[in-house]
Amino acid sequence: MTGRLLAIAYNTFREAVRDRVLYNLILFAMLMVGASLLVGQISLEINRIVLINLGLTAISLFGIVIAILIGIGLVSKEIEKKTLYTVLAARPVRRWEFIAGKFAGLVMTLTVNALLMSVGFFAAVLYVSHGLGRVDLPLLTAIYFILLEFVLITALALLFSTFSTPIFSSIFAFAIFAVGTFSEDLRGFAQMATGMTRWVMSGAAYLVPNFAALNVISRVAHDAPVEPRLILLNTLYVVVYTGAVLTASVWIFERRNLK
Amino acid sequence: MIAIEIQGLEKSYKTGFFRNKLKQGLKPLTLTVTEGEVFGYLGPNGAGKTTTLKLLLGLVFPSGGSAKILGRDLGDIDVKRQIGFLPEQPYFYDHLTPLELLDYYARLSGVEPRDRKRQIEKSLSRVGLTDSGKTQLRKFSKGMLQRVGIAQAIVHDPKLVLLDEPMSGLDPVGRREVRDLVQELNEEGKTIFFSTHILSDAETLCDRVAVLNKGELKGVGVVADLLREVSGDVEVVWSGAQAIPVLSALGARCHATGDVVRAVLPERLLDTAVDALRRNQGRLTSVTPVRATLEDYFLARIGDENPKVVNA
Ligand SMILES: Nc1ncnc2c1ncn2[C@@H]1O[C@H](COP(=O)(O)OP(=O)(O)OP(=O)(O)O)[C@@H](O)[C@H]1O
Ligand SMILES: [Mg+2]
Numbered sequence: 001m002t003g004r005l006l007a008i009a010y011n012t013f014r015e016a017v018r019d020r021v022l023y024n025l026i027l028f029a030m031l032m033v034g035a036s037l038l039v040g041q042i043s044l045e046i047n048r049i050v051l052i053n054l055g056l057t058a059i060s061l062f063g064i065v066i067a068i069l070i071g072i073g074l075v076s077k078e079i080e081k082k083t084l085y086t087v088l089a090a091r092p093v094r095r096w097e098f099i100a101g102k103f104a105g106l107v108m109t110l111t112v113n114a115l116l117m118s119v120g121f122f123a124a125v126l127y128v129s130h131g132l133g134r135v136d137l138p139l140l141t142a143i144y145f146i147l148l149e150f151v152l153i154t155a156l157a158l159l160f161s162t163f164s165t166p167i168f169s170s171i172f173a174f175a176i177f178a179v180g181t182f183s184e185d186l187r188g189f190a191q192m193a194t195g196m197t198r199w200v201m202s203g204a205a206y207l208v209p210n211f212a213a214l215n216v217i218s219r220v221a222h223d224a225p226v227e228p229r230l231i232l233l234n235t236l237y238v239v240v241y242t243g244a245v246l247t248a249s250v251w252i253f254e255r256r257n258l259k
Numbered sequence: 260m261i262a263i264e265i266q267g268l269e270k271s272y273k274t275g276f277f278r279n280k281l282k283q284g285l286k287p288l289t290l291t292v293t294e295g296e297v298f299g300y301l302g303p304n305g306a307g308k309t310t311t312l313k314l315l316l317g318l319v320f321p322s323g324g325s326a327k328i329l330g331r332d333l334g335d336i337d338v339k340r341q342i343g344f345l346p347e348q349p350y351f352y353d354h355l356t357p358l359e360l361l362d363y364y365a366r367l368s369g370v371e372p373r374d375r376k377r378q379i380e381k382s383l384s385r386v387g388l389t390d391s392g393k394t395q396l397r398k399f400s401k402g403m404l405q406r407v408g409i410a411q412a413i414v415h416d417p418k419l420v421l422l423d424e425p426m427s428g429l430d431p432v433g434r435r436e437v438r439d440l441v442q443e444l445n446e447e448g449k450t451i452f453f454s455t456h457i458l459s460d461a462e463t464l465c466d467r468v469a470v471l472n473k474g475e476l477k478g479v480g481v482v483a484d485l486l487r488e489v490s491g492d493v494e495v496v497w498s499g500a501q502a503i504p505v506l507s508a509l510g511a512r513c514h515a516t517g518d519v520v521r522a523v524l525p526e527r528l529l530d531t532a533v534d535a536l537r538r539n540q541g542r543l544t545s546v547t548p549v550r551a552t553l554e555d556y557f558l559a560r561i562g563d564e565n566p567k568v569v570n571a
Contacts, residue, residue, distance in 0.1 A: 007366040011352065018354040082350050086411055089316040090344035090421070091367040092336050257319040 004093055005101045012105025013112075016070055021109060024062050028117050031058055032124040039128070047128045052139065052221040055121040060146045060217070062117065063110050064177060067150050070109070071157025072169035074102040075249075079258055088258070096250040103158055103246060110150040118143050138220040141231060145214045148238040152209050153177055155245040162253045180211035209241060260330075262419050262450040263292040263315065267324035270310050284310040286474045287324055292452055294418075297445050299461035299482075300454040302471035308454035309347055310474075312423050316344055329419060340369055343417035347424045347454075349408035353397035357388055357407050360396065361414045368415035382410040385440060401428045409437065413444065420444060422453035426460055438464055470556070478556070485556050492549040493529050496521050499541035506532055523549060 035054050039047045075098075078084040087093055125139070126132050156176055160169035179186070183205060190201035214234055216226050267287040274282045285307040292298045302308050313319045315326060317333060331338040351360055361379040370378055383389050386406035391399070396407065405428045412420055425441070426434045441451055441464055455461055461468050462482060470477040470485075478485060495511070498518045507513055509532055511524035520541075524532055529546065536543055 003369075004367050007363055011355075011363055015352060015354050082346060082348075083352055085318065085346040086344070086349065086351065086364065086408075087367060089313075089318050089346070090339050090342045090412070090417075091364065091415075092339045092369060093367050094336060258313075259319065 004091075005097050005104065008087075008093075008098060008101025009105035009108060012074070012102050013108045016106070016109040021066060021070070022113060022116070024066065025113065025116055025120075028058055028062060029120050032120050036124045036127050048125070049221045051124055051128050053217060055124060056139070056142050056146065056217040056220070059114055059117045059121060059143065060149060060215075063114050063146065063150050064153055066113065067106065067110055067153045068157050068170055068173040068177070070106055071154050072161050072166045072173060074106060074158050075099070075161040075253060076164070076166055076169065077161075079256075084258055095254045099158065099162075099246065099250050099253055103154060106154050106158075107151055110154065111147060114143065114147060114150070135223055138216075138223070138226050141226045142216050142220045144231070145216055145234060148234060149211060149214045151242055152211070152214075152238050152245075155242045155249070156209065159245050159249045159252075162249045162256070176209065177211060180209040181215070182212065183208045183210045184212040210237065213237070260294040261291055261327070262294045262296075262329060263290070263452060264327040265290040265311075265315075265324070266326060268311070268314055268321050268326050269323045270307075270314055270319060271322045283474050285314070286476075288476055290469055290476065290479065292450065294450050295445075295448060296466040297441060297451045297464050298453070299465035299468035300452060300471065301456065301458065301461055301468055302454070303456055305473070306456075306471040307474040308471060309423055311471075312344070312421055312454065315421065316342070340415065341418040343412035343415065343420040345408045345412040345420075345422040345425055347427065349404060349411075351396050351404065351407060351411075353395065353399075356393050356395055357383060357410065358392045360407065361411060364411050365414050370415050378414055378416060382414040385413070385443075386410045387436065402430060402433055405429055406433075409440065417449065419450045419452070422451065424455055425453055426455065426457055434460065492523050493526050494521065494523050494545075494547045494549050495529070495532060495536075496544040496546075497536055497541040498544060499536070499539065502536050502539040502541035505535045505539055509535065519544070 032055060035051055039050045078087070084098075088095065088098060122132065122136075122139075125136065129136075153173065157169065157173045160172045164172065186205035186208060187202065190198060190205045193201050213230075216230075219226065265288055267289055268285065269283070269287045270285040271281040272284050274280045288307075288311065300308050300311070310319070314321050315328060315333070316339075317336075321333075326333055328335075329338050329341055352363075355363070358379060361382065362375065365375045365379055380389070380392075383392055386409050388403065388406050388410065391403065396404070399407065405425070409422070409425060412422065422441075425437050429437060438460060441453070445451055453464075465482055467479065467481050468485065469479040497520055500515050500518055500520060503513050503515060503520060506520075506522055506524070509524065509528055511522040511528070511532065513520055513522040515521075522532075526548070533543065533546075
């Protein structure tokens with residue numbers, strides 16, 4: 001079981017790398033170098049705030065875009081191109097193993113990509129702050145949360161990929177990410193309504209993936225600490241939410257005729 | 260032992276804009292393939308050959324009926340370790356090389372690590388691709404991809420090999436090589452089930468064939484028996500044009516070249532015809548059976564209403 005799952009994950013990773021996904025790193029590197037040189041003119045604190053905001057936002061957005069662009073094709077492209085025929089038809093591969101392997105492969109790709117970006121990011125922070133210390137630890141938490149974002153959006157893109165075409169899937173995925181970014185505002189709105197509307201709206205607001213809670217970028221940019229409780233809650237939230245989304249993906253995929 | 264046992268298996272596809280129309284891709288099919296045989300699955304385009312294979316492999320789900328492969332029910336996934344499959348117009352991960360692709364598939368099929376390298380190299384050499392093992396698949400021609408397809412179908416040394424149009428896209432040399440390979444695999448004890456609309460391939464290779472048209476089974480049997488049943492015409496050549504009217508009356512089609520006459524007639528009329536020739540002073544030169552081909556059978560059967568089973 002794990003052997004097959006890992007083989008599928010590794011193949012997904014290898015495909016992404018050979019399709020030159022990691023080229024985005026060049027763009028990221030240029031951004032970091034440009035930012036560190038440009039902001040070097042103002043005061044130290046401001047430099048740091050701008051650089052951290054810019055760097056972490058870029059790590060997050062680059063990854064989200066890659067996750068969606070690859071994620072929406074994970075299953076549909078394999079059906080479309082019929083590569084699935086030689087994987088699922090005559091090999092002892094369960095359909096859930098295929099889904100899990102694809103998911104793991106893309107998360108692996110995104111993690112490697114984000115870690116490489118983080119190296120560049122810390123180099124830039126080091127350059128601007130003339131040193132790294134305990135005060136920079138929350139940055140690691142922010143990066144961890146960004147990885148959690150990737151896990152969540154990959155699962156969602158994969159879910160769309162099991163039943164929809166890439167174009168619709170990408171629209172769904174970007175929309176749900178955008179809405180999820182404002183999920184805390186949605187919850188606020190829901191509280192203002194009354195009666196039935198309030199219940200329905202709250203329900204909807206809580207179903208939307210909470211990307212807002214995973215974004216602590218501006219907080220850590222101002223050197224505010226991230227409470228351990230939030231780390232725990234976010235981790236639990238992403239595990240449960242992702243589990244549910246992947247279960248739904250498997251449920252749909254197991255019922256599909258692969259024509 | 261029975262390799263494939265199909266019981267009333269059928270498939271209706273939902274079609275139309277609202278997916279409200281049903282199209283029968285395969286009408287209830289009952290068919291048995293014995294272990295160790297080369298079985299040809301014949302039918303024109305749209306007959307339901309691919310549909311049958313997809314049903315057997317769990318790619319699409321049947322609308323009715325059941326089937327067993329190597330004694331196990333369709334949902335049983337572990338039996339797939341023993342099955343190899345070549346899809347029609349195979350397409351692969353084109354960022355990989357054949358060696359990487361086969362390694363991936365061997366892992367998925369559960370080939371032991373210590374056997375992996377040997378089996379990968381063996382299957383590549385069997386399809387004549389040893390020299391292209393490290394070229395990315397996106398640089399492969401159609402015929403080469405077809406060969407990769409065959410290699411991946413046998414890389415895990417399966418007992419049962421299902422091939423959907425294995426010769427399509429191959430040049431004459433390639434087709435002969437595939438025919439030889441099928442025979443070789445069969446001699447190793449593997450059961451081969453392959454679909455085709457190229458009749459000559461089936462004729463030279465198969466122990467038995469099934470003929471399918473418009474989703475319906477038209478006949479199953481040993482090739483020689485099927486052929487005997489369609490034709491049995493003989494060609495009779497004699498000299499003596501005076502005998503033409505009598506033989507034409509029997510239903511023979513006569514062509515005269517000077518005094519030499521050539522006629523084709525059904526085998527059962529041969530005795531009567533020879534008697535008639537003698538009585539009319541014709542001098543018999545030769546009698547040759549006209550060999551029926553699977554093509555004759557095929558064309559004869561495609562129109563028929565009821566399936567014909569010969570020694571099935
Ligand atoms: N996904 C599908 N949706 C609707 N109809 C389908 C689908 N797949 C096959 N069919 C129909 O089922 C019938 C049988 O198709 P199938 O692909 O099994 O034929 P085939 O014998 O493999 O033909 P060919 O020699 O062209 O490969 C055809 O009439 C086809 O139109
Ligand atoms: Mg077909």
